[in-house]
Amino acid sequence: MDVWAQLASGFAVALTAQNLLWALVGVTLGTAVGVLPGVGPAVTVALLLPITTKVDASGALIMFAGIYYGAMYGGSTTSILLNTPGESATIVTAMEGNQMARRGRAGPALATSAIGSFVAGTLATIGLTFLSPLVVELGLKFGPPEYFALMIVAFTTVSSVLGDSTLRGMASLFLGLAIGLVGIDNQTGQARFAFGVPQLLDGIEVVTIAVGLFAVGETIYAASKLGQAKETLETLRGSVWMKAEDWRRSWKAWIRGTFIGFPFGTIPAGGAEIPTFLSYAVERKLSDRPEEFGKGAIEGVAGPEAANNASSTGAMVPLLTLGLPTSATAAILLSAFQQYGLQPGPLLFEANAALVWGLIASFYVGNVMLLVLNLPMVGLWVKLLEIPKPQLYAGILVFAAMGVYGMRQSPFDVFLLYAVGLGGFVMRRFGFPAAPVIVGMILGPLAEEQMRRALAISQGDPRIFVTHPISAALLALAVLVIVAPWAWRRFGPRARA
Amino acid sequence: MKSLSPRAFLRAAAIAAGLAAAGAAVAVDNVKMMIPANPGGGWDTTGRELGKAMLASGAVKNIQYDNKGGAAGAIGLAQFVAASKGDPNALMMGGMVMVGGLIQNKSAVTLAQVTPIARLTSEYEVIVVPASSPIKDMKDLMAKFKANPGSISWGGGSAGGTDHILAGLLAKEVGVEPGKVNYVPFKGGGEAVAAIIGGHVSVGVSGLSEFAQHIQSGKMRALGISSAAKIGSIASLKEQGFNVELANWRGIFGAPGITKEQQAALVKAVETATKHASWAETLKRQDWTPYWLPGDQYGAFIEEENKRIGEILAGLNLGKK
Structure with a gap:
């Protein structure tokens, strides 16, 4: 088969000593970037772009790609250990993973996220190798009405993070929707809820709110209880490694996460956050222990971590086949190609087959490297939790501030972080869940934007959402997700019992 | 301070x-x-x-x-x-x-x-249509736009940016009220390109560098460019009788x-x-x-x-x- 021959030639490129070294440098840097707060893969690649004048194209691109997916591995570490998600795609990981860490299960949480990332990265690379042209064609069928319908489907997952009190959960969700409105409205160019503060014109970063609510809010709350209650934070219970039980619960979540994440990566308005929410909701629905969710269920780490990794590899599909960047990092990778006078797209596969297939082959190699790199680190990372609490909390606060400052070098964001942190403390004190705020903040603006775009295109005719078949099918699915459980209880076989 | x-x-x-x-x-x-x-x-x-x-x-x-x-x-x-x-x-x-x-x-x-x-x-702005679009050329586009401004959706970058301004200048040139331009803003190049080659908007407006490769590969057709004279094989708007020039300097x-x-x-x-x-x-x-x-x-x-x-x-x- 042709693809096999191409892939074999790709491995010949990727396995040269020099390119192996570049891959190693890339994934190591990527892991570091993922762990360090405030330094994202996009900025790192942008700052390294000048090396393109010294290094050959395949070496540099292999390294840049390594930084990109390496960051997805590293990003989960701080989320699990310190509850400070460095990228918005690891916010869900923080929710469940940190709960695991608090119960002495940081080891298995880190392990399932590393192995899940490996499984997802590898499966997604297989998808990239064999399905690219097909997936791209499908992706282009998605226009604003289809995206809007997709966001509605994503909204149905909210129920899985609402918590015990629906009223409190919805209050949090609407707070998130409101925060999502801040900034210049992309459709009209008018500022909303910015109150004349220029720093608010570009909106509020999701990560700032997430770190504020999760890390700062929780830390203040925990500190306020310090000395009152007995030690609740166990450093280690049982083995550092995953037990048979953990494997059994993880593997299906990895596979499902991959299948949710990969297609999202390939569409231009997908992003890596939404598939993590979807995966979380799916795992919660399918788990035989739904009661553990919110208290450290391993599926809730395994699925979303696989999803975000699969989506970052999925982003390579439109980038390589069409030259279409679907994320900030992919956009910088595109400019790296352009530094060499290369233009990603179908022509590149013919003109520079060795380069493209070498790059694809390097994904397989890089994922193995990341697994080897990250698994032994688990034991080391877990030690971090043995730091006495006052110091650990202080460390978390410093880390959170550094990360948020690093994103835009804006002192304003640091003040905002602590203001949000105080808000998070109050919410925690009165039992309002933080996760719906984040879901609302991410989904709200996307849904609004796509809906208004769709209505602009149809000149105000709302039928555009049901006359487009994909959009209609997705909306039907959303209705089904909401109505089916109720109908099942009402009319199902056990309704009369 | x-x-x-x-x-x-x-x-x-x-x-x-x-x-x-x-x-x-x-x-x-x-x-x-x-x-x-x-x-x-x-x-x-x-x-x-x-x-x-x-x-x-x-x-x-x-x-x-x-x-x-x-x-x-x-x-x-x-x-x-x-x-x-x-x-x-x-x-x-x-x-x-x-x-x-x-x-x-x-x-x-x-x-x-x-x-x-x-x-x-x-850098100059180029106006494109998807390869399969029924719009033949700039004159055709502007005729359709004049007849029913709302029927032409213009996909480009954020509202009020260079792309939007060019659409506004063109509207003014052919006597359509600029406020009637049905402009659909996208964030970042990737999203707009996908919407254009996917045929979700009628026309695309952006800097030449964003679209050049898609014009080359034949997925988009260039109708005109906002420079004074033609660039490559793309005729300028001025050469086609529309007195609009815009440089993204x-x-x-x-x-x-x-x-x-x-x-x-x-x-x-x-x-x-x-x-x-x-x-x-x-x-x-x-x-x-x-x-x-x-x-x-x-x-x-x-x-x-x-x-x-x-x-x-x-x-x-x-x-x-």
Whole structure:
């Protein structure tokens, strides 16, 4: 088969000593970037772009790609250990993973996220190798009405993070929707809820709110209880490694996460956050222990971590086949190609087959490297939790501030972080869940934007959402997700019992 | 607001004195360049490439970059105005997008407060349709647009940006009220490109570099370009009978309140850099058109742009006072 021959030639490129070294440098840097707060893969690649004048194209691109997916591995570490998600795609990981860490299960949480990332990265690379042209064609069928319908489907997952009190959960969700409105409205160019503060014109970063609510809010709350209650934070219970039980619960979540994440990566308005929410909701629905969710269920780490990794590899599909960047990092990778006078797209596969297939082959190699790199680190990372609490909390606060400052070098964001942190403390004190705020903040603006775009295109005719078949099918699915459980209880076989 | 530190003042004084005494071009020592955008974008690339050429040509000895993105450059500009007042070694990147952004954001700081050094490059806007579109050419498009403005959806970058402004200028040219333009803004290049080649909008507007490869591969058809004369095989809007010209220019500024001599020294340093081989190579690699205009002429140009863009934004129902 042709693809096999191409892939074999790709491995010949990727396995040269020099390119192996570049891959190693890339994934190591990527892991570091993922762990360090405030330094994202996009900025790192942008700052390294000048090396393109010294290094050959395949070496540099292999390294840049390594930084990109390496960051997805590293990003989960701080989320699990310190509850400070460095990228918005690891916010869900923080929710469940940190709960695991608090119960002495940081080891298995880190392990399932590393192995899940490996499984997802590898499966997604297989998808990239064999399905690219097909997936791209499908992706282009998605226009604003289809995206809007997709966001509605994503909204149905909210129920899985609402918590015990629906009223409190919805209050949090609407707070998130409101925060999502801040900034210049992309459709009209008018500022909303910015109150004349220029720093608010570009909106509020999701990560700032997430770190504020999760890390700062929780830390203040925990500190306020310090000395009152007995030690609740166990450093280690049982083995550092995953037990048979953990494997059994993880593997299906990895596979499902991959299948949710990969297609999202390939569409231009997908992003890596939404598939993590979807995966979380799916795992919660399918788990035989739904009661553990919110208290450290391993599926809730395994699925979303696989999803975000699969989506970052999925982003390579439109980038390589069409030259279409679907994320900030992919956009910088595109400019790296352009530094060499290369233009990603179908022509590149013919003109520079060795380069493209070498790059694809390097994904397989890089994922193995990341697994080897990250698994032994688990034991080391877990030690971090043995730091006495006052110091650990202080460390978390410093880390959170550094990360948020690093994103835009804006002192304003640091003040905002602590203001949000105080808000998070109050919410925690009165039992309002933080996760719906984040879901609302991410989904709200996307849904609004796509809906208004769709209505602009149809000149105000709302039928555009049901006359487009994909959009209609997705909306039907959303209705089904909401109505089916109720109908099942009402009319199902056990309704009369 | 930070006042001038004694050291910076001495340095400034020394340079001014040196200039007055020698009257010749003196290399600027330690340039600090504010890039009011995040790493990786157009201003960042232009700024860093210019910096490279300044070093290579010996016009400056050392250069430091400070990225401060946000609000179409307004945040970086505000910091530049506040922190660099009178600093003869401070530079800031900027461009046409900033002019529109500042008007829309009703920014308190404006480009009139900084010192114009030089306009550097320009890029032109291209109008495309998906390969399968029934729209044949520019005349066909404008005829359909005139007959029913709402039926043509224009996909491009954010509202009030260069792409939107071009659509507004075209509307004005054919006698359609600019507010009637059915403009569909997208964030970032990827999303817009996908919507255009997927056939979700009728027309696409963006910088040539964003669309060039898709025009080459045949997924998009170019109808016209916003330059004075044709570029490659794409006929200009003017050549097709629509009197619209729009350049997405980029340029460089000095700090507020520097003297004429200090301004002249910076113009000289930038000019030296743009004459160096490394800059020529950059222009070629990035496909940028040189668009040189130094000092106060550049200042006058910005004033004119400010007026023209302000008018069209008001027509598009954006940036009202």
